Amino acid sequence: MPLSRRNFLVTGSLAAGALATVKPFLAKPAPPADLRNWRVIREQFDLDPNFVHLGMFFLASHPRPVRAAIESYRKKLDANPFLTVDRGMFENPEHSIPERIAGEIAKYIGAEAQDIALTQNTTMGLSLVYHGLKLKAGDEILTTNHDHYVHHEAIRLSTERNGASWRKIPLWESWDNVTAGGIVDHIRREIRPNTRVVGVTWVHSQSGIRLPIRMIADMIADMNRNRAQRVLLVVDGVHGLGVEDPTIVNLGADAFAAGLHKWIFAPRGTGFVWAKPDVWASMRPLIPSFTSFELFDAFNSGKPPAGTPRANWFTPGGFQAFEHWWSIPAALDFHYAIGSERITQRIHALNQHMNVELRKLPNVKIVYTPIDSQLSAGMVCFDMKNFDAQKTVSKLLEKKIIASTTPYAVPFARVACGIMNTSDEVERTVAAVRSLR
Numbered sequence: 001m002p003l004s005r006r007n008f009l010v011t012g013s014l015a016a017g018a019l020a021t022v023k024p025f026l027a028k029p030a031p032p033a034d035l036r037n038w039r040v041i042r043e044q045f046d047l048d049p050n051f052v053h054l055g056m057f058f059l060a061s062h063p064r065p066v067r068a069a070i071e072s073y074r075k076k077l078d079a080n081p082f083l084t085v086d087r088g089m090f091e092n093p094e095h096s097i098p099e100r101i102a103g104e105i106a107k108y109i110g111a112e113a114q115d116i117a118l119t120q121n122t123t124m125g126l127s128l129v130y131h132g133l134k135l136k137a138g139d140e141i142l143t144t145n146h147d148h149y150v151h152h153e154a155i156r157l158s159t160e161r162n163g164a165s166w167r168k169i170p171l172w173e174s175w176d177n178v179t180a181g182g183i184v185d186h187i188r189r190e191i192r193p194n195t196r197v198v199g200v201t202w203v204h205s206q207s208g209i210r211l212p213i214r215m216i217a218d219m220i221a222d223m224n225r226n227r228a229q230r231v232l233l234v235v236d237g238v239h240g241l242g243v244e245d246p247t248i249v250n251l252g253a254d255a256f257a258a259g260l261h262k263w264i265f266a267p268r269g270t271g272f273v274w275a276k277p278d279v280w281a282s283m284r285p286l287i288p289s290f291t292s293f294e295l296f297d298a299f300n301s302g303k304p305p306a307g308t309p310r311a312n313w314f315t316p317g318g319f320q321a322f323e324h325w326w327s328i329p330a331a332l333d334f335h336y337a338i339g340s341e342r343i344t345q346r347i348h349a350l351n352q353h354m355n356v357e358l359r360k361l362p363n364v365k366i367v368y369t370p371i372d373s374q375l376s377a378g379m380v381c382f383d384m385k386n387f388d389a390q391k392t393v394s395k396l397l398e399k400k401i402i403a404s405t406t407p408y409a410v411p412f413a414r415v416a417c418g419i420m421n422t423s424d425e426v427e428r429t430v431a432a433v434r435s436l437r
């Protein structure tokens with residue numbers, strides 16, 4: 001590590017060699033033995049047993065191995081914040097914990113560590129992407145009517161600064177006619193010569209609908225063959241990650257932002273952005289980074305950085321809740337120990353079960369989430385005949401079932417089954433909905 005870098009971050013007077021013999025560390029407590037059993041998996045969470053928890057996509061409850069990892073880092077930080085952070089972050093690029101965390105995320109999503117920026121959540125990731133893209137007056141971002149508030153706000157705030165415009169489109173005409181081909185056609189029709197970015201959401205938290213991202217990416221790639229300036233595909237992936245096939249790079253997006261603190265059950269306040277290297281190279285960072293050694297070297301030599309922007313230039317710096325960030329690998333190990341395919345199957349099976357049964361109820365007006373497992377994932381959104389969404393959710397809460405309303409202009413009632421839920425809980429929920437008068 002260049003001495004200059006340490007001096008920038010460390011105002012103390014440690015000699016460069018003083019810590020050289022200290023071994024780097026990255027706590028990875030072994031996951032518990034038998035995660036083949038769903039009951040054992042449920043026991044890893046400290047969830048209040050008095051409730052049926054159908055809102056676990058909202059914010060993670062930390063499973064036991066994640067709590068253990070956080071606790072071990074917390075102890076190190078409390079015992080010696082200076083040495084712990086200095087060794088983990090700044091002593092040596094080869095031993096940098098952020099680099100290793102990026103490597104672990106990259107392994108999970110089938111990417112390269114050098115293309116991962118660490119963030120605190122999806123919101124921060126989308127903001128870094130939309131603010132980072134060098135758009136200008138005349139350029140357009142095309143997005144949809146179905147994305148989350150933070151996605152549209154990230155677009156609005158960035159276009160207000162750079163002078164580009166943005167437009168929202170629907171992806172279907174009616175809830176009973178949602179098809180993969182129709183979704184792709186809606187986007188294709190609306191891409192204009194000045195469209196530079198298409199921003200979509202993998203799994204809509206408004207309706208539970210999962211978009212055919214690969215098909216959208218292929219359609220855009222086709223169009224790009226005849227365009228001077230390519231259209232980029234930006235994906236808010238937070239409700240697909242940890243539910244679907246984790247090989248995110250196969251989706252074909254140009255940039256993908258997600259929090260890790262929902263379906264992955266990584267520590268609260270963790271997330272990442274993956275983008276293709278040429279996309280990072282074309283962007284401008286927003287927040288000073290603490291994870292790029294070359295940026296510090298440039299600072300110390302009094303010159304702007306000479307190289308091309310890369311992902312770690314975009315990881316927001318400043319001191320953080322490091323015990324949370326550093327415990328991300330424990331959550332990924334927990335996920336591996338259960339098995340990605342098993343997780344996908346389990347979540348789909350439970351939500352399909354819920355979807356099918358809710359559709360049979362005479363007091364349910366409409367289930368918005370398609371039955372087709374290609375167009376759905378881990379949540380089911382519906383409306384009742386006699387109650388609005390808020391009333392439905394309140395009445396379920398009286399029965400100790402935690403559902404949620406979707407935070408959109410027209411809210412729906414939403415139930416989401418994750419790896420901690422059971423078929424019995426699905427049946428209990430369906431019976432509770434049936435009984436609502």
Ligand SMILES: Cc1ncc(COP(=O)(O)O)c(C=O)c1O
Nearest residue numbers: 121122123148150205236238259
């Ligand atoms: C589709 C979607 N995107 C983004 C977010 C915000 O996620 P984060 O808390 O990771 O910023 C949410 C919130 O749940 C969401 O539903």
